[in-house]
Amino acid sequence: MSCVVAVVGATGVVGREMLRTLELRRFPATEVRALASARSAGSRVPFRGGELEVKLACAEAFDGVDIALFSAGAAAARELAPLAAARGAVVIDNSSAWRGDPDCPLVVPEVNMDAAKNRPKGIIANPNCSTIQMVVALGPLHAAARLKHVVVSTYQAASGKGHAAMDELISQTRELAAGGEPVGNVFPGALAGNLLMDWKAGSLPDWSEEELKMVNETRKILGDPEIGVTPTTVRVPVVTGHSEAVHAQFHRPMTAAEARELLRRAPGVRLFDEPYAPGKHPQPREAAGTDDVFVGRVRDDLAVPGALNLWIVADNLRKGAALNAVQIAERLVG
Amino acid sequence: MSCVVAVVGATGVVGREMLRTLELRRFPATEVRALASARSAGSRVPFRGGELEVKLACAEAFDGVDIALFSAGAAAARELAPLAAARGAVVIDNSSAWRGDPDCPLVVPEVNMDAAKNRPKGIIANPNCSTIQMVVALGPLHAAARLKHVVVSTYQAASGKGHAAMDELISQTRELAAGGEPVGNVFPGALAGNLLMDWKAGSLPDWSEEELKMVNETRKILGDPEIGVTPTTVRVPVVTGHSEAVHAQFHRPMTAAEARELLRRAPGVRLFDEPYAPGKHPQPREAAGTDDVFVGRVRDDLAVPGALNLWIVADNLRKGAALNAVQIAERLVG
Structure with a gap:
């Protein structure tokens, strides 16, 4: 079965850590896309011993994506997460944009993974680090x-x-x-x-x-x-x-x-x-x-x-x- | 009126700060003695633009002392503070040695200076920094x-x-x-x-x-x-x-x-x-x-x-x- 993962904000400190974590934990992705804003598009980030070219995070970039891991800040998440979700991706967003939305579960897997089942907007929020x-x-x-x-x-x-x-x-x-x-x-x-x-x-x-x-x-x-x-x-x-x-x-x-x-x-x-x-x-x-x-x-x-x-x-x-x-x-x- | 002050533990970080504080605040001392253990006796510490020779902190060193500021650790304070007090000095001790003693007031001047009046042992304890x-x-x-x-x-x-x-x-x-x-x-x-x-x-x-x-x-x-x-x-x-x-x-x-x-x-x-x-x-x-x-x-x-x-x-x-x-x-x- 294919599983396409996008990492949005792939050049940031958390985005890079997301790529590293996918790699270290051998996440069963058949494709991983590194996405970022226009400022970073075209650069490269290390992944699985090679590099990924960073593409622009626009609506079309989410075509075929199953899971979109966002760490691009709240403004980008407010704009892009609904576009990714509309294309069928489940968004897991690390910003504060969606955490307070009653239609977006806020999930720590060890504590409340069940909450992730009910995600009418297709967006799951990742809580604040602290x-x-x-x-x-x-x-x-x-x-x-x-x-x-x-x-x-x-x-x-x-x-x-x-x-x-x-x-x-x-x-x-x-x-x-x-x-x-x-x-x-x-x-x-x-x-x-x-x-x-x-x-x-x-x-x-x-x-x-x-x-x-x-x-x-x-x-x-x-x-x-x-x-x-x-x-x-x-x-x-x-x-x-x-x-x-x-x-x-x-x-x-x-x-x-x-x-x-x-x-x-x-x-x-x-x-x-x-x-x-x-x-x-x-x-x-x-x-x-x-x-x-x-x-x-x-x-x-x-x-x-x-x-x-x-x-x-x-x-x-x-x-x-x-x-x-x-x-x-x-x-x-x- | 004469006021002789001894600083015990004068080479330590708090002892030096005590000397600096006496100087900065123009404490009305007619004499300041710098005292320390045998290890530091003979060295010199800065005071009022000059230097004080550090003398050994023994019982006789407290003869004529009115106020003895101790910052020499708990063991030295347990041994020397009563000797200084017996010679008529009021001891103000920065170690933990006397803080729990019901006969030694524990004083922060802004808060409980009155407590300092009752000091049957002649020892006032200075509290912990925190x-x-x-x-x-x-x-x-x-x-x-x-x-x-x-x-x-x-x-x-x-x-x-x-x-x-x-x-x-x-x-x-x-x-x-x-x-x-x-x-x-x-x-x-x-x-x-x-x-x-x-x-x-x-x-x-x-x-x-x-x-x-x-x-x-x-x-x-x-x-x-x-x-x-x-x-x-x-x-x-x-x-x-x-x-x-x-x-x-x-x-x-x-x-x-x-x-x-x-x-x-x-x-x-x-x-x-x-x-x-x-x-x-x-x-x-x-x-x-x-x-x-x-x-x-x-x-x-x-x-x-x-x-x-x-x-x-x-x-x-x-x-x-x-x-x-x-x-x-x-x-x-x-």
């Missing part, structure tokens, strides 16, 4: 004890903002190492040797767009609009690998022992199960380049009986973006 | 609405661990900038381009010593043993400047508007009062080298009515250590 890794860990706990309130502080990597941001952190780091003062162009200031909140303002005053994504997407994926989510999203001078400190309260008491038991069996989770010891915890440097969501520091709360604390780390380009999209595609074809 | 900046911000809110529960995630700088740690982060950053793999000696792994929890294990399994300090010290300084504190302490690749994401619940509802009003008038606080915008928030790079506790992102909680969120940044060597100790001394002599 939300994906959190719900992979919290999903099994929510299923057991129903989440009531989550306080999450993030430690997010530069690559979540794309190639230019990664490059800028690397050049800022060189500048800092040479004793200079890093300057921000992509970032609103120095990230090397510093911390930044660099996301756009959200629709509520005092909150960033990234923070509100975590609120809305967590509720939608877990299928519970009453879950309280209190995020503070922070960029740290790490190239790849998002980390999160999570405090979670449930409708019925959850113990760390029960949570560990659930997480040990949870798909996509690698549990760090030792008691606290310095350096023996999930780290972005170790999670980068891997597929799992690393969960450690699972602790009974000291103040709120039945509440839990966790430390969650994952590769934001893989499970946080490309891998999650490809896993959705795998389940669709499998 | 606790000081948090209680400077939360103290006025606690006074108004009584804190019930605090969830705090820290983003702590390398200099909190001393000279060797600062140097190692800098050399790791050079290694990373050159494309190499940073190695940890002082740290239990790479901190450059990564995150670490590098503190010793605490007395409770699953918690680090740093986290338990934040629990116990917050309660003691704010004088309320019922305050729930849920900390996750994390080291980030920043040389100086601790940051904290704080979620706070109170016994009566507190609004962001009320909190801002209280924080605008709070001693030691510099309030960032704008709505969220990228890069317009307190940052460690800007706080380093300054005296204030920077508070921003004051937000009504989205989930818990009457709860608040804040982002708190300060120089961990100044307000987090040396400055707080010198401010205590200033109030004692003033």
Whole structure:
């Protein structure tokens, strides 16, 4: 059986990771098309030991496509995803364009793959990176004890903002190492040797767009609009690998022992199960380049009986973006 | 009137900052003695445009000393602080040695200077850096609405661990900038381009010593043993400047508007009062080298009515250590 896959935004940092992920996981594609905007059309991207020529992402480019993996930003997704879907492709879009649409399921395969069945627009949305890794860990706990309130502080990597941001952190780091003062162009200031909140303002005053994504997407994926989510999203001078400190309260008491038991069996989770010891915890440097969501520091709360604390780390380009999209595609074809 | 000040641990990163702070703030000392262990005795440290010869910190070195600022570690403080106090000095100790002793007040001048009056052992403890900046911000809110529960995630700088740690982060950053793999000696792994929890294990399994300090010290300084504190302490690749994401619940509802009003008038606080915008928030790079506790992102909680969120940044060597100790001394002599 043939399966034609298009990767839209193929030259971006997530688009390239999508191609790499299709290749590494031996996705059963009979054809893979690399698509991008006019600016990048004509360039080449590596794939399966060779190269793909990048074609213009226009309506006709989706003729015959079964699955279109989009990572081209929200504006392009709003325009092109319906065109791809109208031609019969199932779109899996990594942007925020369709995440809030009640007719577009928002899917993390380990948590709510069933939701992907009902896709009247032919579009499945891939969640935000910081939300994906959190719900992979919290999903099994929510299923057991129903989440009531989550306080999450993030430690997010530069690559979540794309190639230019990664490059800028690397050049800022060189500048800092040479004793200079890093300057921000992509970032609103120095990230090397510093911390930044660099996301756009959200629709509520005092909150960033990234923070509100975590609120809305967590509720939608877990299928519970009453879950309280209190995020503070922070960029740290790490190239790849998002980390999160999570405090979670449930409708019925959850113990760390029960949570560990659930997480040990949870798909996509690698549990760090030792008691606290310095350096023996999930780290972005170790999670980068891997597929799992690393969960450690699972602790009974000291103040709120039945509440839990966790430390969650994952590769934001893989499970946080490309891998999650490809896993959705795998389940669709499998 | 004469006022003889001793700085114990004068060659350490906080000891040097204590000398610099005494100088910058024109502390009315008629004599300043630089003391240290046998390893450092005989060396010289800069002070008031000249140098002080570092003398051995032994009992006799405290003869005639009015105020002894200690930053020599817990073991030295346990041994030497009582000897200094027995000779009539008021000891202000930056280590953890005396913080839990009910006979030693634990003081942040803006919050509980009154507690310093009752010091039967002649020893005042200077709190942990991460606790000081948090209680400077939360103290006025606690006074108004009584804190019930605090969830705090820290983003702590390398200099909190001393000279060797600062140097190692800098050399790791050079290694990373050159494309190499940073190695940890002082740290239990790479901190450059990564995150670490590098503190010793605490007395409770699953918690680090740093986290338990934040629990116990917050309660003691704010004088309320019922305050729930849920900390996750994390080291980030920043040389100086601790940051904290704080979620706070109170016994009566507190609004962001009320909190801002209280924080605008709070001693030691510099309030960032704008709505969220990228890069317009307190940052460690800007706080380093300054005296204030920077508070921003004051937000009504989205989930818990009457709860608040804040982002708190300060120089961990100044307000987090040396400055707080010198401010205590200033109030004692003033």
